[in-house]
Amino acid sequence: MKNTPISADRSRPTHAKAPDSMLEQQVQHLLVAVEHELRSSSLGIDELSLIKKLQKPPWKLIGELEFHDTQKLYPVHFLLFHVLYRLRDTLAEAGEKLTISPMRIGIERQDTIGGNGMPGTVDSLRSFYLDLSQYELPEDSINQMMDNFWAGYKGMAPSRPETLQAAKVLGFDSVPDSFLTVKQAFRRAVMQAHPDRGGETEAIQSLNEAFTVLKAHFSQMMEQT
Incomplete structure (x- = not known):
């Protein structure tokens, strides 16, 4: 079965087709590739980096993309x-947990005893993306x-690993003590990564995502004080 890269410029397939439609074929190819890449990234991976891996050989499942x-x-x-x-549901049956967040996607063993790892409450994001x-x-x-997505899962505070990863993207070894420090580092990083100075659009996107995660982190801290 030949891979058809996802392209933002191509005509999107309709959703009334049979399960073996072009869209479902893409999903099946992506399921294999995504699981392989996640198992190869023991510390997890952010969405932008995962997309880039899926654009490259041997996958070539995603075409050219304007990240901005x-x-x-x-x-x-x-x-x-x-x-x-879909992969999270499958892995949960085997006792594995798939963490899905803006800055970190990763597979890990369940830290609970018993059960199949499936969400016990209504997950609005899961319902949205499976539709x-x-x-x-x-x-x-x-x-x-x-x-809503980049604001931190509709108001939910980002996790500690996610917050730390966002801080590292902005050049910190740990999460700063103040949001002002974050803003100053973000401005410097954006200026350095600007395409007019030889930077890449993907780098700007990554910085924006990291800044949004840290903004959600400090907003949550203010609400708790």
């Missing part, structure tokens, strides 16, 4: 997270959804 363009990023982001939530009808959304809905 939300409209073009959304279909790739959605399908990747659809795959991640393939959400693959196509109006522009306003896409912008709102992406804003």
